[in-house]
Amino acid sequence: MQYNPNSRYAKFVNGGAKNEKDQRKKARMVVSETAKFDSTIESHLTDMSEINNLVNDLLGSVFSDFAGSYVSFNQTGGIQIEAYFEDRKETNDGRIKSLQSAADLNKAKKENSAMAVINAVNALRSENTYVLNQETKDMLEELITVPNGNYNWKQLATECLDRTGYGQRVLVRVIGIDILKVLKKIYGAKNNDGANYAYQINPINAMPGNVLLYVARLNVKDVEALSRKYGMAPNTGSIRMVPYVSKQ
Numbered sequence: 001m002q003y004n005p006n007s008r009y010a011k012f013v014n015g016g017a018k019n020e021k022d023q024r025k026k027a028r029m030v031v032s033e034t035a036k037f038d039s040t041i042e043s044h045l046t047d048m049s050e051i052n053n054l055v056n057d058l059l060g061s062v063f064s065d066f067a068g069s070y071v072s073f074n075q076t077g078g079i080q081i082e083a084y085f086e087d088r089k090e091t092n093d094g095r096i097k098s099l100q101s102a103a104d105l106n107k108a109k110k111e112n113s114a115m116a117v118i119n120a121v122n123a124l125r126s127e128n129t130y131v132l133n134q135e136t137k138d139m140l141e142e143l144i145t146v147p148n149g150n151y152n153w154k155q156l157a158t159e160c161l162d163r164t165g166y167g168q169r170v171l172v173r174v175i176g177i178d179i180l181k182v183l184k185k186i187y188g189a190k191n192n193d194g195a196n197y198a199y200q201i202n203p204i205n206a207m208p209g210n211v212l213l214y215v216a217r218l219n220v221k222d223v224e225a226l227s228r229k230y231g232m233a234p235n236t237g238s239i240r241m242v243p244y245v246s247k248q
Contacts, residue, residue, distance in 0.1 A: 040226060043216040045204070048072075051079070051179070051213065054186055059083055063136065064095040067171060071179075073211075079201065081177040083140075084162075086169060087130055098136040099172060101129060128159040130172055143185065145178040187217065195221040 048071055055069045067086040074080045090097045132140070132153065141151055157174050183199040190196055198218045205212040 040222050041216050041218050043214060046213050046215055047207075048211045048213065051201075055081055055083070055177075055182060058182060058186055062095060062139065063098045064088060064091040064093070065098050073203075077203075079179045080175070081179060081182070083174040083177060085130075085132070085172045085174070096135055098132055099130040100133040101131075128172075129170055130159065132157050132172065132174070140174060140177070143178060143181045144174075144176040145181065146176055183215065183217075191219060195219050198223070 052069060052071045055071060056066075059066045059069065063085065065085050065088040067084040069084065070082045072080055072082075085098050087099045087101070088097070137151070137153060144151065144156065146152070146156075156176050157172055160171050160173050162169050162171050179201060180199045183201065184197065187199070188197060196219075198220050200214075200216045200218070202214050203211050204214050
């Protein structure tokens, strides 16, 4: 690319000039008008504890018996989330109760509710004390990523025993929650124009007892436009080409 002598960005100032004391002044480059920085990514820094709080706020606002979560790194360096549920009394704050026990079968029959009976029958068939009800499974499936969309709840939700200084309690642990789906649920899947967002999260720096994370949100439409502009558009055919996109 050739140099443009009429460039508006920089000019040579005071180069080689001498002041009254016959001392040379150092040359400077002055930018009279800065260029516009076009961004295609929104981003911010956070840490593992803040991500854990986001997960807790999301699930705790929906499920009345949500007990907490644990966010960590798996063996491949990806972020994994474990969510825990504990049997608690129903609340009247709009949240739903997640756990169902076999003892609820009689109550379900009295309610004459098809969903309540299904949940209770599922509980009877389980070897565990508690199982997740169907409503909870439906909502958690929005956040869980599994191969081929096959949600095997016997593997995704398992019972565990938590021993504390005051005794022990039974918890139901749910795995497979996708951090990118959590971010999309919290921060939004689309912008005001209807364009889809894609999210990324990567570790930057490890600190004692914590990890600094870089979270980015990309406008998929903008990224695709840039890919076409620079000849990197995805192509499913055997011939390399930049696909034509009509501007009409």
